[in-house]
Amino acid sequence: xxxxxxxxxxxxxxxxxxxxxxxxxxxxxxxxxxxxxxxxxxxxxxxxxxxxxxxxxxxxxxxxxxxxxxxxxxxxxxxxxxxxxxxxxxxxxxxxxxxxxxxxxxxxxxxxxxxxxxxxxxxxxxxxxxxxxxxxxxxxxxxxxxxxxxxxxxxxxxxxxxxxxxxxxxxxxxxxxxxxxxxxxxxxxxxxxxxxxxxxxxxxxxxxxxxxxxxxxxxxxxxxxxxxxxxxxxxxxxxxxxxxxxxxxxxxxxxxxxxxxxxx
Amino acid sequence: xxxxxxxxxxxxxxxxxxxxxxxxxxxxxxxxxxxxxxxxxxxxxxxxxxxxxxxxxxxxxxxxxxxxxxxxxxxxxxxxxxxxxxxxxxxxxxxxxxxxxxxxxxxxxxxxxxxxxxxxxxxxxxxxxxxxxxxxxxxxxxxxxxxxxxxxxxxxxxxxxxxxxxxxxxxxxxxxxxxxxxxxxxxxxxxxxxxxxxxxxxxxxxxxxxxxxxxxxxxxxxxxxxxxxxxxxxxxxxxxxxxxxxxxxxxxxxxxxxxxxxxxxxxxxxxxxxxxxxxxxxxxx
Amino acid sequence: xxxxxxxxxxxxxxxxxxxxxxxxxxxxxxxxxxxxxxxxxxxxxxxxxxxxxxxxxxxxxxxxxxxxxxxxxxxxxxxxxxxxxxxxxxxxxxxxxxxxxxxxxxxxxxxxxxxxxxxxxxxxxxxxxxxxxxxxxxxxxxxxxxxxxxxxxxxxxxxxxxxxxxxxxxxxxxxxxxxxxxxxxxxxxxxxxxxxxxxxxxxxxxxxxxxxxxxxxxxxxxxxxxxxxxxxxxxxxxxxxxxxxxxxxxxxxxxxxxxxxxxxxxxxxxxxxxxxxxxxxxxxxxxxxxxxxxxxxxxxxxxxxxxxxxxxxxxxxxxxxxxxxxxxxxxxxxxxxxxxx
Numbered sequence: 032x033x034x035x036x037x038x039x040x041x042x043x044x045x046x047x048x049x050x051x052x053x054x055x056x057x058x059x060x061x062x063x064x065x066x067x068x069x070x071x072x073x074x075x076x077x078x079x080x081x082x083x084x085x086x087x088x089x090x091x092x093x094x095x096x097x098x099x100x101x102x103x104x105x106x107x108x109x110x111x112x113x114x115x116x117x118x119x120x121x122x123x124x125x126x127x128x129x130x131x132x133x134x135x136x137x138x139x140x141x142x143x144x145x146x147x148x149x150x151x152x153x154x155x156x157x158x159x160x161x162x163x164x165x166x167x168x169x170x171x172x173x174x175x176x177x178x179x180x181x182x183x184x185x186x187x188x189x190x191x192x193x194x195x196x197x198x199x200x201x202x203x204x205x206x207x208x209x210x211x212x213x214x215x216x217x218x219x220x221x222x223x224x225x226x227x228x229x230x231x232x233x234x235x236x237x238x239x240x241x242x243x244x245x246x247x248x249x250x251x252x253x254x255x256x257x258x259x260x261x262x263x264x265x266x267x268x269x270x271x272x273x274x275x276x277x278x279x280x281x282x283x284x285x286x287x288x289x290x291x292x293x294x295x
Numbered sequence: 296x297x298x299x300x301x302x303x304x305x306x307x308x309x310x311x312x313x314x315x316x317x318x319x320x321x322x323x324x325x326x327x328x329x330x331x332x333x334x335x336x337x338x339x340x341x342x343x344x345x346x347x348x349x350x351x352x353x354x355x356x357x358x359x360x361x362x363x364x365x366x367x368x369x370x371x372x373x374x375x376x377x378x379x380x381x382x383x384x385x386x387x388x389x390x391x392x393x394x395x396x397x398x399x400x401x402x403x404x405x406x407x408x409x410x411x412x413x414x415x416x417x418x419x420x421x422x423x424x425x426x427x428x429x430x431x432x433x434x435x436x437x438x439x440x441x442x443x444x445x446x447x448x449x450x451x452x453x454x455x456x457x458x459x460x461x462x463x464x465x466x467x468x469x470x471x472x473x474x475x476x477x478x479x480x481x482x483x484x485x486x487x488x489x490x491x492x493x494x495x496x497x498x499x500x501x502x503x504x505x506x507x508x509x510x511x512x513x514x515x516x517x518x519x520x521x522x523x524x525x526x527x528x529x530x531x532x533x534x535x536x537x538x539x540x541x542x543x544x545x546x547x548x549x550x551x552x553x554x555x556x557x558x559x560x561x562x563x564x565x566x567x568x569x570x571x572x573x574x575x576x577x578x579x580x
Numbered sequence: 581x582x583x584x585x586x587x588x589x590x591x592x593x594x595x596x597x598x599x600x601x602x603x604x605x606x607x608x609x610x611x612x613x614x615x616x617x618x619x620x621x622x623x624x625x626x627x628x629x630x631x632x633x634x635x636x637x638x639x640x641x642x643x644x645x646x647x648x649x650x651x652x653x654x655x656x657x658x659x660x661x662x663x664x665x666x667x668x669x670x671x672x673x674x675x676x677x678x679x680x681x682x683x684x685x686x687x688x689x690x691x692x693x694x695x696x697x698x699x700x701x702x703x704x705x706x707x708x709x710x711x712x713x714x715x716x717x718x719x720x721x722x723x724x725x726x727x728x729x730x731x732x733x734x735x736x737x738x739x740x741x742x743x744x745x746x747x748x749x750x751x752x753x754x755x756x757x758x759x760x761x762x763x764x765x766x767x768x769x770x771x772x773x774x775x776x777x778x779x780x781x782x783x784x785x786x787x788x789x790x791x792x793x794x795x796x797x798x799x800x801x802x803x804x805x806x807x808x809x810x811x812x813x814x815x816x817x818x819x820x821x822x823x824x825x826x827x828x829x830x831x832x833x834x835x836x837x838x839x840x841x842x843x844x845x846x847x848x849x850x851x852x853x854x855x856x857x858x859x860x861x862x863x864x865x866x867x868x869x870x871x872x873x874x875x876x877x878x879x880x881x882x883x884x885x886x887x888x889x890x891x892x893x894x895x896x897x898x899x900x901x902x903x904x905x906x907x908x909x910x911x912x913x914x915x916x917x918x919x920x921x
Contacts, residue, residue, distance in 0.1 A: 043387055046384040047384050047396060050380075051396070053457070054458060057415060057417075058403065060417055072416070074417045117309065121302075121303045130307075132311075136319060137314045143556060144517075144555050144556070146532055147552040148318060150539060151321035154545065174317045177310060237409065237517060238518075241536060256409060256522070271413055272410070274406075275406040275410050279405055279406070
């Protein structure tokens, strides 16, 4: 795209350097800041220590909210898959009247801003039906992950020939048996990818959970924001860095072993 | 393709009913609240637009509304400009390097937005890197107030959503006929003309997809304006949160929710139309 | 071969939603026959095959197999095998496990299972590929796995969907031989669906030609090839010159034409290109196109009857484009058609 090779030689590395520095730099700064020995968040870090990283593990509320977020990410994603896999299967294998309506309804939570979903749930599920905050969070995160589950699982079902099910049936398998024997093993990669995508989405989700917090019931990101407002020490940086490495590690492993990006 | 309707419904309905009950119905009721007279002591109810006129008569709300639109638009345009440069640079790399750089671009998407936004406090704060550098270089005497401003929100949103634009443009550039640029050059187009007459039309769809993602993302981001804008520089999402958490004004919150949804849908439809209008032209040609 | 029907379709009607694909179809097939269902796409041949397999519910009518009414028997209990056009191998299973799939469901285990699987794989010559995944095999090998997978189940009827269409010319001949061998060795009743007349003629004992959801003609390959009964079948098996007959005269391009010699009484007459005599005769036409085809030469003539396709031996002198030629459609060579459409 550059008029001459000199321009081209400079343009490409320079652009890439600036863009990547802008995208990744802040994250590296967080990582560096979490090794600071000082009492306040600062860069360059004052000295070197592991005290803030150690502190993350001792803050009681972090432990509780981490547990909550983990529960929501795993449980919500699992529930979304339990609902989403049969729905995806029906949408891809059957001639279903109103298929588009169903597809729209299950994918809708992705379009609507999370804060609205959270508030709607608070006002019209939690309050009128006396639903507990934990359960409401679970429902919200399930609904939030459902569109991803349906999208990713549908994609891997669409890549799988449907006549292998007929072949299985003609070899003596029942319809249900054919699903478990020949469909499920072949969409395993898609399901695992959906799980990872759902897990990361749910774990990092903030707006949905904003209004859904009660005494002692909070997701980790909400807890981090609340903590930041009171204490400005590097422990949130340390926690952010740890979580980021966790996410990156999971996604990297998924890409390595599943070819994650094929499905997402 | 199976034909058993009952079976299909039995498989699909649980998910649909769940999404409808937990998501669709509550959200629709919430949105309808914005159009209702509040019921006080059993009196009231009925449909009205007064909440909307009230909302827009406040100059604070107007400011927030316009700021949200403005930030959405600016972030989209700037990310498109940077996105084209970055996407061009990336597609010109050899496959291995391309994979790695694409990985680095996507990487931030995996990191919690809280962590990503939080980093900007360290960079843009009173004693942050930018202010340290400016003072060390003698550009400014006293620390600049960058944090809790529109600029800070803009930077945060740009960093949050730029990867989506770059990814969309990379795939658009890769799907572009390989010889289009050399062909245009041979026909005597300069680089500006090549971009404007060849690259832009051929990658319009990718631009539209990226643009929709960035614009609606910026519109509906909560964490970035909450952390980098503080309680004074509000966007619609943070205003909505304040209306509920501080003022307990649920009707105003419903109005904002409605506006946010209308804006996202309008952006989606508008941009989709831009993309399909072009397809029709191509199909007719 | 007994005359009694082994598989019979009685007044079979099949439909997708409101559109009827096959209407009131009757067909009897004897045990051990190799039948081809031949027709253009959309003629209902695949639909019929799927109904025999039980993959498509029957709207009305009956399917009987080996003395039992299987119309409403579910496909996993029919003892009908199907080799899919795409082979439909299970991508996550090895060749061995693909072949073992149905046997395991039957409850076979241990050495009995192993023996059957091994002999099945061996019979299609893939013993050294037993541990491969389908993706690591060529198309021809995949098809043989699919064949073995169906055959180890010892089906009463084996259905094959366009078994040769995905193969290149060399493999086609190989597979054709393979299918004939399997049929001879096991005596299984085979029905295969094809849109390719050459395939049907080469392979089948009997050919069922289908058109728009109904049977147009049933007969031996020789019957179908030499004595098509309708203009549709004639056209399908290479009679390029097909005309309606009205009062002993040819009806073409809106006019009637007298034939030399006595025309048989029929609804129409058909000539293959090589049945047309060039050089003499009552008709005249202009050479519009000509092409050399090895041992013969093809001509396309523009005539008052419309376009006529003729074929002569390549050793004959060449007629240039634009030449006016006399030609004849000899009545004694014409194949009479009882149906003209």
